[in-house]
Amino acid sequence: MTTGSTAIELAGVSKWYGRLPSGHSALDSIDLSVEAGSVFGMIGPNGAGKTTTMRLLLDIIRPSAGSIRVLGSEPKSGGPELRRRIGYLPGELRLEGRVTGRSLLQHYARISGPVAPGAIDGLAERLGVELDRPVRTLSKGNKQKLGLVQAFMHRPPLLVLDEPTSGLDPLVQREFLAMVREARDAGQTVFLSSHILSEIQQVADSVAILRAGRIVTVSSVEGLRQSAVRRVRAGFADATPGAVEVALAGIPNLSDLVVKVSGRAAGGVTDITATVGGDIDAFVKAIAAFTIVDLAIEEPDLEESVLKMYGAEARAER
Template identity: 70%
Template sequence: MATTSNVIEARSLTKRFGRHSALEGIDLSIGAGSVFGLIGPNGAGKTTAMRLMVDVIRPTSGTLRILGDDPRSAGPSLRASIGYLPGELRLESRITGRAMLNHFAEISGPVASGTINDLADRLHLELDRPVRTLSKGNKQKLGLVQAFMHRPPLLILDEPTSGLDPLVQQEFLAMVREARNGGQTVFLSSHVLSEIQQAADEVALLRAGRIITVSTVDELRAAAVRHVRARFASTTPDAVRSSVAGVASLSSLEVAGAQDVTTLTATVSGEIDAFVKAIARFTVVDLVVEEPDLEESVLTLYETGETDVQR
């Protein structure tokens, strides 16, 4: 296997199906020991990108290196170094989950003793039932176990929490953090933005086959919106409105007064420092600042196609 500083390296990666362009000029560099999230609505090209990485389909143009090798020519040794969970997992076998995982272990390489049972316990997966009798969520758990069980240097996970209940989702996120801390690289896609927010170090936003930004989650939060509610004593709505009128980060503002209390409701985009300084002159009775809403920020980016955190 070739030596490289990046686990995933894509340059001008393009995939077309007839006249339809599924991916257009994708550039990515993902280092070892990181979690990289790919966000995008259905049809954005997330699954296409992942299928290219595991050589299920092949690019129309551009270059792609996975663990230093070209997926088209690297062969079984590269595939054994990847834990892959497809977005549409179809498991209809009559054999048990345990038998299926033992079969996958023969393909992927050695699995440490007890690992399969440990992962199944964490995900609340019953291994001795026929696979075809499992629910969608339990089939998804089975897919996660087969991806993680041989501790590959790279995990490629397409919509990994689909069908999982919230408690199992949290356990999955713990598994991702442990993989990263152990030096593994995790590349995951999702349209569940809170999931990416909890798991990823870096995030790429994909729209219509193009990456419109790559940023850290912290940078994306900094560009996100905050919803603020505040109440002030001993002042008037006009005074509050006049004080915050020059704050450039305000994208909406409502101020009202009742019974000697002035109430402000606002949306702040990006940095909040100027807004806080503008209201500091008043007596603040109550202040609520909601956590940055990553979903709302991303939807804004999709609408504009622009961002200040572009790299």
């Protein structure tokens, strides 16, 4: 499968348990398309439906409604042949037993298909996991590393990774993100979930934001960044607070404006702090009319933007 085709397609997918309306709805009419050769991130709080979506892709559970295609096949009919083309890391990884990590990975290799010589040791070295210790003696973080090795080791066309950095220290998280970029560069598709937006934005091409089993939005990371909120701070040497307020009054995406005068220079300086949502062009043009002695524009706050999206979705449901 090459870039430009579709690796994952969900159309009207719902999943519920028990009989509705008294039963529990885990997913509600999800439509989703993931381009092959891309990194697609799914963000949402616990219980949003991320794990349910991933289990549907692997045919661990089946949808109550809608259709799914993964690498050109339906999960329910793809069988072992399809699953061997997927590297999967579950969100709740349980590895126990007296066998060593190496023995366990060799067992998985017999199931998943050919693994290139040296691939297991190379990945283990990158992630810093000892393969010759019994699995039961490993910490949660080291078990997570073993899970990542088994997902990546046979270089599958599709990687499905549920909360992959759980339990990993920052240095290992950085190495994992490098592995994801390398997989994309090699033409693999990566579908990963997280509740940490900053993690997703470092590697993802596109992102879906979930809340309560529904998609709030699907966007490129760059598109999300452009629509995100920025904190701005500025100081003007030749403007009164009233003049500044008038100049900024017509900017619809400006909020939380605070104007005050400081004594940093003769005659005082008018300082402002504010929040600008999305396009910052109108704000920059408005303040260009003054003599600017101080200006700071923070990077877009994607976390805050996502929280606002959750809030808007919640209000729409009322």
